[in-house]
Amino acid sequence: MKKLIKFSFLLVAVTAIVFASCQHEESEITQSPTALSKDSELTTKLARIAMNNTEIDNFIDNTSAFSIKLPFGVIANGQQVTVNTIADYQTVKDIFNASATDVDSSQLLFPVTLLYSDYSERIVHNQGEFDARIDDPIDPDPINCLTLQYPVTISVYDYNLQSSHVVTLHSGLEMLGFLTTLTSAQVFQINYPVYGLDQNNVSVAINSNAALQNAINGAINNCNCENPEILTSDLILYMPFGNELVDLTGNSMPTISGNYHYVTDRSGNANGAFSFDDGADSGLNSIQTYQVPVGNLMQNDNFTLSLWYNRQVPAPISGQVEQLINSQAIILMLGNNMENGNMGPWLLGGGDGVIDPSWATANLQDEMNVWHHIAITYNGTQHLISLYRDGILRAAYVNTSPFPATIIGMSFGNKYKGYLDDVRGYKRALTQAEIQQLHELPGDNNHCMH
Numbered sequence: 210m211k212k213l214i215k216f217s218f219l220l221v222a223v224t225a226i227v228f229a230s231c232q233h234e235e236s237e238i239t240q241s242p243t244a245l246s247k248d249s250e251l252t253t254k255l256a257r258i259a260m261n262n263t264e265i266d267n268f269i270d271n272t273s274a275f276s277i278k279l280p281f282g283v284i285a286n287g288q289q290v291t292v293n294t295i296a297d298y299q300t301v302k303d304i305f306n307a308s309a310t311d312v313d314s315s316q317l318l319f320p321v322t323l324l325y326s327d328y329s330e331r332i333v334h335n336q337g338e339f340d341a342r343i344d345d346p347i348d349p350d351p352i353n354c355l356t357l358q359y360p361v362t363i364s365v366y367d368y369n370l371q372s373s374h375v376v377t378l379h380s381g382l383e384m385l386g387f388l389t390t391l392t393s394a395q396v397f398q399i400n401y402p403v404y405g406l407d408q409n410n411v412s413v414a415i416n417s418n419a420a421l422q423n424a425i426n427g428a429i430n431n432c433n434c435e436n437p438e439i440l441t442s443d444l445i446l447y448m449p450f451g452n453e454l455v456d457l458t459g460n461s462m463p464t465i466s467g468n469y470h471y472v473t474d475r476s477g478n479a480n481g482a483f484s485f486d487d488g489a490d491s492g493l494n495s496i497q498t499y500q501v502p503v504g505n506l507m508q509n510d511n512f513t514l515s516l517w518y519n520r521q522v523p524a525p526i527s528g529q530v531e532q533l534i535n536s537q538a539i540i541l542m543l544g545n546n547m548e549n550g551n552m553g554p555w556l557l558g559g560g561d562g563v564i565d566p567s568w569a570t571a572n573l574q575d576e577m578n579v580w581h582h583i584a585i586t587y588n589g590t591q592h593l594i595s596l597y598r599d600g601i602l603r604a605a606y607v608n609t610s611p612f613p614a615t616i617i618g619m620s621f622g623n624k625y626k627g628y629l630d631d632v633r634g635y636k637r638a639l640t641q642a643e644i645q646q647l648h649e650l651p652g653d654n655n656h657c658m659h
Contacts, residue, residue, distance in 0.1 A: 217469045244366075244398050245492050254425045260326040260351035261382035261587045269301060272441055275323040276344040289318075292447035299561065304479060313443065328382050354408040357384070357427035362400040367592070369394040377646055387481035415540045436655045440643060446634030451654035452480035458658065474630050474652035475517060475580040481654045484631035485622045486520070510589025510612075513635040516621070519580045519628035529553070532623035538612045539585060554583055556604070558612075563596060563604040580628075582648045586638040587612075595638075600648030602641060604642045 245252050263276045269285075269292075270277055280293040285304045288410040292298065323331045323342060333339045359379050366373040369392075375650045378384045391397070402416045405424060415421050441447075447457045452471050454463050474481030518533055520543065534541040539558040553568025570575070584597040585610075595605040622629055630652060640646070 244396040245418070246396050247388070247393060251422055251425075252388060252391070254352065254422070256385055257350065257352040257424060258355055258357060258389045259381040259388065260426075261324055261328050261381065262324050262351060262353045263324075264353055265295070266298065267438070268305065270317070270343075272343040273438065274343055274366055275325045275331075277317065278322035278324040281321045283446070284316040284318065286314060328385065342407035343361075352425060352428050353629075355405045357381070358404040358406065358412070359384075360402050363387070363397050364400060365395055366395045367392075367395050375400075411529055436653075436657055438658070439650060440639070440646060441658065443635050443637045444633060445636050446632065447658070448632040449653055449655045450474070450481060450483040450630055451656050453656065454483070457655065475519075476652035478652050478654050481652050482517075482628050483518075484628050485625050487626065511587060511636065511638045513584060513586045513633070513637065513639045514541075515582070515584040515631070515633040515635075515639075517582050517630040517645075517652075518575050519582055519630075521627040523577065524576050531627075532620070533583065533625060533629070534585075534619065534621055535623050536619040541583065541585065554596065554598060554603075556585060556594070558585075558587075558594055558608060561594075561606055561608050563594075563606050563608070565596060565598055565603040567598070567603055580630075584644045584647060588638045597644045598639075600645040613649070
């Protein structure tokens with residue numbers, strides 16, 4: 210009888226201890242100011258950090274809508290590579306970087322599995338199915354510049370069940386699954402410290418909700434890029450003039466002489482375009498000079514130059530020309546006393562030249578305050594130079610003289626008084642459909658590439 214009493218007492222005592230422990234843990238979680246619910250701002254941001262980084266293989270698939278699930282095969286510049294791990298991405302990058310004079314290309318070996326930001330998957334069996342998915346929406350946007358290091362432990366309390374437990378999460382997939390299945394009756398607390406990798410792959414110790422919030426906000430401000438990355442394949446020069454003079458590709462260091470300021474662009478973005486304030490009449494030149502990437506702007510004997518311009522003064526006097534582009538290979542001018550006073554776009558290159566005939570036909574000689582898109586393409590196989598205005602092919606000719614072996618630099622806006630915007634250069638000849646796509650793009654104030 211004494212043994213039974215002792216055992217009963219022991220059972221009651223243990224139960225009391227466990228109950229008291231659970232009550233203590235419940236009190237710690239529910240009364241803690243750091244407790245988070247499914248609707249907390251930090252919970253939403255934590256979920257965005259946990260999402261699959263769909264930008265990690267953009268240099269292969271050219272889209273942020275999804276990434277390609279490992280492993281997969283790809284033909285990079287004619288070389289077949291099996292990408293088994295993230296480290297194998299560098300093999301593909303090394304192939305692309307092996308030459309500065311080729312046109313980088315990648316061809317996926319189907320079937321492949323598309324992996325979306327929420328880790329959902331879709332198998333595609335051919336290029337057509339793949340192309341149909343490249344514009345799939347991304348909602349919400351992942352935050353890719355801060356990566357948590359796992360495992361991470363989290364304490365959870367459920368009001369309905371009046372119970373608490375601890376979960377250990379081993380990956381972004383598990384973290385996102387945990388956060389998206391939280392109920393309104395649950396609160397949780399992160400067991401700090403946790404560690405993250407910033408955009409420079411530097412480990413960061415995080416010891417509180419406030420520190421985590423600051424780290425996430427820093428990632429959003431420093432790395433989250435809203436550039437939709439349209440037509441960035443083989444882009445080697447990109448200057449959108451978002452209140453700054455910079456080539457976002459990093460291939461050149463632009464400089465400026467003369468007077469200038471920033472103006473509203475064609476889409477109404479404040480300080481989204483560049484104004485040259487000196488012109489031919491002043492005797493001053495407003496010049497943007499670029500040192501082209503190693504090799505040649507005309508890498509592989511194919512290239513495209515694209516820009517928007519808006520003339521702010523009447524056409525110059527006879528014999529004077531405004532040079533929108535000036536280089537050893539191509540000169541694009543406005544104003545020409547050799548073509549009956551036609552002041553439209555006039556292109557010289559490869560020993561020949563052509564003028565936009567529709568300019569005079571439309572009686573646009575003295576037009577001002579109107580934005581126009583100009584694109585020049587060169588197809589080295591056909592030796593064909595094409596001049597597009599406002600998305601339409603206006604003139605083309607076969608050049609009779611070879612281009613120089615190298616191009617030292619390039620200037621924009623020499624003796625030109627007016628606005629300039631969205632200067633782009635590609636190491637390939639864009640198609641007519643792509644030129645039309647560039648023409649239809651709205652103006653922007655981009656400060657990043659991806």
